[in-house]
Amino acid sequence: MKRFTKFFAIMSILCSMIFTAMPIKSYAAAVSPSGSGTAADPYILKTVDNLEWLSQQVNGGNGNLYVELGNNIDASSLILNPIGSMANPFRGVFDGKGNKISNLRVSNPSTNNVGMFGYTEVGSVIRNLGLESINVTGGNSTGGLVGRSYSSIENCYTTGTVKGSANAFNIGGLAGNNHATISNSHSSANVTGGSNSLRIGGLVGQNAGSPNPLATITNSYATGNVTGQWIIGGLAGENSYFGEINSSTASGGVSGLAEFIGSLAGRSVNGGIYNSSATGTISGGSKNIPGLIGSSKDYLQDATYVKTASDFIYTNADGTATIVGYAGSNTSVNIPSVLEGYNVTAIQDAFVNNTHLNSVTVEDKSINFTESGEAVTSNITIRGYRSSTAQIFATDYSLKFESLDGSSEGGGTENGGNGDGSSGNTDESQKIDITGDVSSTLIIVTVPTSVSFAIKTNSEVNPFVSVPFSVQNESKAPVDVEVLGFQANPDTSAKVVDAKKYSDTDWRKLSASKSEQEIALGLNVDGSTIWSPAEIEGETPNTVVDSIRVDRLGSKEIKLEGKHGMAFKQSKVLGYKMHIRVELAS
Structure with a gap:
């Protein structure tokens, strides 16, 4: 009997120890918070029971709620069922009011869309909320705050740990998937993907939009360490499909086992990264060398992976610098x-x-x-940075001038002829050549750049007629083509004058002999004409008359226009230069 009593006592102690070590989920009845859930009278959450009640409401289909956090909440007694699912998303507004929820646990390793919020709908808002010492584990699309987010996330942060299951993808410290906007937010959570995981990021696993909505991350940062296998980034695992990262940073260490590993983003496809940086160290990977982005085919503006060697700041990837x-x-x-x-x-x-x-x-x-x-194969240097002592440029764009009549451009000398007085073109085609003396070994070039062209007159039969041409911007950023003016070549008698020198009626009344002395030139774009001022003899124009916006990878149809008197007295070629300066669009 004593032996049995002793055995029972020991078993009681062991059972007590076992149950104490296991996570405890609150089974108390969910308690409705104060308020009515409207914008004027939001629900005010003050306890873990209120938080559990919110989860039940949203997952039951009542997701269009206005909710506020009334105070800090210690959620250590609760394993939360994510608020919202694909079938019943959160569709309202959650305002933390600067309060925080600490020790929150969400454990759904075999479930997708896992976080404090599982799935949020377009138009919903989460703001002014801190999550500290979180412990979140889930399948695909797992984040500390939101698993799959179509919300506007503003002024939120997370600390703690976020883990993805084996074979899971899109795991992030703040959001697993971001399909909307994240601003003024950050995460110091350590993020880990399971075996064969991909798209793992310190802030988001994947930042991906479509034309509506556009996924953006702005003024945000991540400092936690990130570990995974494929497509790993200090800020975002992947930035793609119209996703943009603006003015954001990452400083945590990044470790991967395979490919596409970057200190800021593991991969960026059809997305943009602007004014952003990363300083975290990178380790592992079978094909990648540390760099800002493991793999990118997108436009980066002022985005730098900070590494210095012998005074040079540089990035390197795939064995190149x-x-x-x-x-x-x-x-x-x-x-x-x-x-x-x-x-x-x-x-x-x-x-x-x-x-x-x-x-x-x-x-x-x-x-x-x-x-x-x-x-990039560059026909013309059009992008530069001005310092106090020099004009230093990088040939980072290719700008093509192409005729729209199907004929190829080129041929002829700089003044528009073939050197023997004959025209370099046939019919009424206009010669548009890129000129300039850009050295293959120097970054310093002359500004502005000139485009030579010729006007082929056809005696008194026809006045000057322009064949339209297109300006093609082959860069990954919009540019402004700044028009500075036109100048006649030294051997061309018809000098460029201001179009306003004569009225349209008086232009038409000018004699043929006057046509060979004065001409007004301009560029017709989208139905309106940018007229050149009178040329300055012996001096390159430097005042911007107007500018033409050309979208990234876009084109703009332009037609050269002229004003002069009656048709010219004889066939000839008149040579001119159009002065332009092309900059990144402001």
Whole structure:
């Protein structure tokens, strides 16, 4: 009997220890908070029972609620069922009012769309909320705050841990998937993907939109460590499908086992990254070298992975290096063909903040000047940075002038002829050539750039007629083509005058002989004409008359227009230069 009593006592102690160590879920009846759930009278959550009640309401189909957090809540006694699902999403407004929920646990390793909020609908809002010391585990689309978000997330943060199951994808410290907006938010949560996981990020697993809505991350950052297998990033695992990252940073360590590993984003496809940076270290990976983005085919503006060697700031990926800055004070530097063992293949955003340089020499003539991280074949240098002592430019765009009549451009000399007085074109086609003396070994070029063209007159039979041409922007960013004016070549008698010198009626009354002395030139774009002012003899125009916006990877149809008197007395070729300066669109 004593032996049995002793055995029973021991078993009682063991059972007590076992049940104490297990997570405790609150089974108390969910308690309705005060308020009515409207914008004027929101529900005020003050306890874990209120939080559990909200989960039950939303998952039961009552998701269009206005909710506020009335105070800080310690949720250590609760394992929360995510608020909202794909079938019954959260559709309302949750305002934390600057309060926080601590020690929240969400454990659904075999379920998708896991977080404090599981699934939120377009138009919903989550703001002013902190989640501290969270412990969240889920399947696909798992985040500390939201699993799959179509919400506007504003001024929110998370700390703690977020884990994805084996084979899960889209795991993030704040959101697993972001399909809307995240602003002024951050996460220091450590994020881990299971075996064969992909798209793992310190802030979001995937930032992906469509034209409506556009997924954006703005003024946000992540500091937690990120571990996974494929497509791993300090801020975002993947930025894609019209996703944008603006003015955001990442500083946590990033570790991956396979490919596409970046300190800011693991991969970016059809998305944009602007004014963003990352400083975290990268380890692991079978094919990637540390860099801002593991793989990208998109436009990056002022986005830098900060690493310095011998005064050069550079990025590197796939065994190649991209120079993005020079931190020294020399007035002249050489760009090496190899930097710390990596072949230098591109110069990107070169020396934007340097005020010392006036000469940059590239050792390897095959190095491309690029903005997007890809090799770009440039016909014309149109992008630059002005310092106090020099004009330093990178040939980071290709701008093509192409006739719309199907004929190829080119041929002829700079003044529009073939050197023997004959025209370089047939019929009424206009010759549009890119000119300039851009050296293959120097970044310094002349500004502005000139475009030579010729007007072929046909005696008194026809007045000047322009064949339309298109300006094609082959870059990954919108540009402004700034029109500075036109000038006649020295051997051309018809000089450029202001179109306002004569009224339209008086222009038509001018004699044929006057046509060979004065002409007004302009560019017709979208039905309106940008007329050149009178040319300045012997001086390159530098005042912007007007500008033409060309979207990224877009084109604009332009027609050259002229005003003159009667038809010219004899056939001839008149040569002119159009002066332009092309900048990133403001």
